[in-house]
Amino acid sequence: MTILLFLVPLALLLGAIGLVAFMWSLRSGQFDDLDGAAHRVLMDDDIEKDL
Amino acid sequence: MTAAFDYESLVTASDSGIQRFDAAIDGMTCAACIIDIEHGLRDLPGLLNVRVNYTNRRLALEWRDDSFSLSDAFERLRRMGYALHPFEISQSEREETETSRRLLRCLAIAGFGAMNIMLLSVGVWVGGDIDPETRDLFHGVSALIALPAAAFAGQPFFSSAFAALRAGRLNMDVPISVGVMLALVMSVYETLTHADHAYFDSAMMLLTFLLLGRFLDHAMRRKTRAVAANLAALRTPLACRLLPNGEEIMTPLARIKAEDIVRVRPGERLPIDGDILSGASTLDESLITGETMRRPVRQGDVVYAGSLNYDGLLSIRVVKASGATLLDEIERLLEKVSAARSAYMRLADRVSRLYAPMVHVGALITALLWLMRGASFHDALITAICVLIITCPCALALAVPAVQVVASGALFRAGVLLNSADAIERLAEADTILFDKTGTLTAPDQRVINADKINAAIIDLAATIARASTHPLARAIARERPRGATCEVREEQGHGVCALVNGEEARLGSVSYCAMEMEALELGPIDPEISLVAFRHGARSALFHIRQTLRSDAATQIQRLKDLGFSIEIMSGDRKEAVEKIALVLGVDQWRSAMKPKDKVARLEELRLAGRKTLMIGDGLNDAPALAAAYASISPIEATQLTQAAADAVFLGERLAPIITTLAIARQARHLMRQNLALSVIYNIFAVPLAMAGLLTPLIAAAAMSGSSLLVTLNALRAGKDDLTGDEKESSMDREEGFLAETFL
Numbered sequence: 055m056t057i058l059l060f061l062v063p064l065a066l067l068l069g070a071i072g073l074v075a076f077m078w079s080l081r082s083g084q085f086d087d088l089d090g091a092a093h094r095v096l097m098d099d100d101i102e103k104d105l
Numbered sequence: 106m107t108a109a110f111d112y113e114s115l116v117t118a119s120d121s122g123i124q125r126f127d128a129a130i131d132g133m134t135c136a137a138c139i140i141d142i143e144h145g146l147r148d149l150p151g152l153l154n155v156r157v158n159y160t161n162r163r164l165a166l167e168w169r170d171d172s173f174s175l176s177d178a179f180e181r182l183r184r185m186g187y188a189l190h191p192f193e194i195s196q197s198e199r200e201e202t203e204t205s206r207r208l209l210r211c212l213a214i215a216g217f218g219a220m221n222i223m224l225l226s227v228g229v230w231v232g233g234d235i236d237p238e239t240r241d242l243f244h245g246v247s248a249l250i251a252l253p254a255a256a257f258a259g260q261p262f263f264s265s266a267f268a269a270l271r272a273g274r275l276n277m278d279v280p281i282s283v284g285v286m287l288a289l290v291m292s293v294y295e296t297l298t299h300a301d302h303a304y305f306d307s308a309m310m311l312l313t314f315l316l317l318g319r320f321l322d323h324a325m326r327r328k329t330r331a332v333a334a335n336l337a338a339l340r341t342p343l344a345c346r347l348l349p350n351g352e353e354i355m356t357p358l359a360r361i362k363a364e365d366i367v368r369v370r371p372g373e374r375l376p377i378d379g380d381i382l383s384g385a386s387t388l389d390e391s392l393i394t395g396e397t398m399r400r401p402v403r404q405g406d407v408v409y410a411g412s413l414n415y416d417g418l419l420s421i422r423v424v425k426a427s428g429a430t431l432l433d434e435i436e437r438l439l440e441k442v443s444a445a446r447s448a449y450m451r452l453a454d455r456v457s458r459l460y461a462p463m464v465h466v467g468a469l470i471t472a473l474l475w476l477m478r479g480a481s482f483h484d485a486l487i488t489a490i491c492v493l494i495i496t497c498p499c500a501l502a503l504a505v506p507a508v509q510v511v512a513s514g515a516l517f518r519a520g521v522l523l524n525s526a527d528a529i530e531r532l533a534e535a536d537t538i539l540f541d542k543t544g545t546l547t548a549p550d551q552r553v554i555n556a557d558k559i560n561a562a563i564i565d566l567a568a569t570i571a572r573a574s575t576h577p578l579a580r581a582i583a584r585e586r587p588r589g590a591t592c593e594v595r596e597e598q599g600h601g602v603c604a605l606v607n608g609e610e611a612r613l614g615s616v617s618y619c620a621m622e623m624e625a626l627e628l629g630p631i632d633p634e635i636s637l638v639a640f641r642h643g644a645r646s647a648l649f650h651i652r653q654t655l656r657s658d659a660a661t662q663i664q665r666l667k668d669l670g671f672s673i674e675i676m677s678g679d680r681k682e683a684v685e686k687i688a689l690v691l692g693v694d695q696w697r698s699a700m701k702p703k704d705k706v707a708r709l710e711e712l713r714l715a716g717r718k719t720l721m722i723g724d725g726l727n728d729a730p731a732l733a734a735a736y737a738s739i740s741p742i743e744a745t746q747l748t749q750a751a752a753d754a755v756f757l758g759e760r761l762a763p764i765i766t767t768l769a770i771a772r773q774a775r776h777l778m779r780q781n782l783a784l785s786v787i788y789n790i791f792a793v794p795l796a797m798a799g800l801l802t803p804l805i806a807a808a809a810m811s812g813s814s815l816l817v818t819l820n821a822l823r824a825g826k827d828d829l830t831g832d833e834k835e836s837s838m839d840r841e842e843g844f845l846a847e848t849f850l
Binding site for chain 2: 058062065066069070072073076077080085086087088089090092093094096097
């Protein structure tokens with residue numbers, strides 16, 4: 055059961071990484087416009103159009 | 106709006122020298138508009154950042170130096186087909202955003218805690234042969250996670266419960282807090298005494314689900330609040346300021362200073378306290394004095410913000426510039442919009458208020474009964490915790506507001522802004538729809554078509570008078586001379602306006618009002634969709650021919666309403682021929698013409714006595730009494746302030762389609778509210794006796810309670826969803842048929 059001494063902290067660490075990532079995205083305003091973000095991903099605004 | 110708008114006053118500058126401007130966007134129909142607007146503005150000189158928020162239909166512009174011109178941006182958007190309504194983000198909205206983020210942060214912590222504890226607990230609950238040392242280790246680790254996580258994530262509940270207790274009241278957060286704390290304390294005790302089970306998992310799961318429900322509820326409310334703020338921007342917290350050179354400029358109310366001169370047109374509320382420089386009118390001061398009789402006012406009289414100007418153009422010298430009185434009133438209107446508490450909701454609130462004491466008493470009785478029957482103190486306490494947890498009234502409390510919030514969000518997406526508290530339910534019950542013609546069935550823009558045949562001097566004078574009125578036909582005449590002054594006029598509802606010009610009375614209005622029946626007869630039969638507006642000033646007279654075009658989707662929408670079983674009527678103050686033609690095109694058999702405001706109210710009364718639930722749709726000053734008298738009412742955004750205030754809902758845009766969507770969403774919402782109330786009552790009827798009988802563990806109690814809340818919330822999310830996709834599918838078809846209707850006219 056000594057493996058638990060390794061696995062339990064590892065599980066907690068992984069969870070904590072997710073938590074930190076979420077807090078960061080919340081702080082950087084990624085949850086401000088949920089509807090817009092859903093559509094923006096489909097827009098090719100980074101491609102320059104040749105006219 | 107004929108006057109220009111003073112944009113610059115709403116720009117906010119940050120410390121770093123970046124200037125920022127926020128505005129609500131009107132005319133955004135789909136996600137492609139995001140890119141349309143952002144790309145369209147991106148190459149403006151000096152602009153640093155342009156960002157559209159699609160969720161609440163807002164635009165933020167940021168720039169640093171003087172090379173950027175805000176009016177260029179406005180002009181470009183206007184040419185692209187979008188209208189901007191500037192506004193200031195209110196303090197309350199900022200606070201809402203902050204609360205929402207705090208809830209989300211708590212939710213993340215609670216979720217993290219619950220998941221990790223669950224990971225450990227599953228092993229304990231499932232593994233029957235787990236050795237005691239490992240079990241104690243797992244319990245210990247769980248405690249280390251649960252106690253700080255609960256201390257952080259439980260704050261919204263703990264602080265609310267504490268505040269309630271200190272005020273000597275009970276609210277729903279009290280049983281939640283007591284339940285969670287008892288479960289945690291019990292668990293720590295169990296862990297220290299090496300018992301078989303601890304309940305950290307239940308406590309954390311409960312917190313997570315409660316926070317989830319609270320966050321969803323809050324997020325939806327915040328959205329309506331944002332809508333309401335946009336609505337406030339549309340609702341012009343603006344005043345028409347008169348510049349020393351005679352020009353008018355629309356200025357945000359907050360920027361009006363003492364000694365400024367402000368113009369107020371008939372049908373508008375006075376934005377400030379002041380005294381009248383020129384003009385005469387009657388004022389409805391019921392908002393301030395409670396006196397319903399209208400007060401005639403003239404030059405030199407002192408007038409107060411919030412009074413409603415009935416029939417004359419007033420120029421007012423500002424005495425008190427705070428503007429607080431009207432702002433207060435607008436805030437109250439907004440409160441009405443966002444709280445939107447209908448009869449059902451009040452019922453739910455009442456139930457919740459009774460509920461909290463009942464829950465505590467129930468839990469106490471349970472514990473006592475089990476003790477009396479000889480159970481151990483430990484078992485009795487666990488059962489009582491179960492009762493506390495399972496009766497968390499989330500389902501009952503969420504049942505109605507969740508539906509309302511989702512429905513008003515769906516309505517917003519369809520371009521409808523709710524105005525009145527119980528509008529959703531009343532709209533859902535309507536069965537007879539009465540349309541006004543001018544400005545409602547017809548497009549808000551109309552044109553004078555015989556301008557080239559009328560003496561230019563007469564048009565100048567007529568436009569000057571027309572500018573003082575908010576009637577759509579008058580606006581058409583005013584549009585002939587886009588730049589120019591206005592004069593003092595007196596508006597007689599349903600007839601026209603008159604003014605004193607060079608010592609002689611000039612009248613603009615209906616043919617009979619200007620005594621020009623003979624001239625109108627001489628014209629012979631004219632094109633029936635032309636409205637005649639007469640003008641007389643001494644010997645000079647003219648008949649303006651104003652053509653109205655139907656809103657592009659009027660024909661299809663009326664047909665669809667008829668197919669849905671609504672009975673449709675047209676009530677217009679316009680000439681018989683004009684109404685008849687429109688009624689024919691739209692296929693409406695029931696129509697009335699030449700109706701005065703009181704005739705419209707009488708007709709509504711008649712329908713009410715016949716047991717009909719009427720829905721009035723109108724925009725004019727003359728429709729305001731009818732809108733207030735009808736069972737439910739909707740008005741287009743072009744309507745005057747008075748009319749909008751009388752209506753239950755306001756719809757945006759040129760098309761009539763939002764009306765049918767409103768009715769569909771309202772019906773769906775009412776259905777779901779009833780369903781949700783039934784669901785939560787049934788849940789409690791079954792769950793509470795089971796919990797009292799001790800048949801549930803705290804874990805199952807937490808899962809069941811959360812499940813019922815989720816069920817109710819998910820059920821609420823259905824409000825408006827189906828109808829919108831249906832509407833989108835048909836919108837392209839509508840546009841085609843609308844085009845046909847327009848070419849036919």
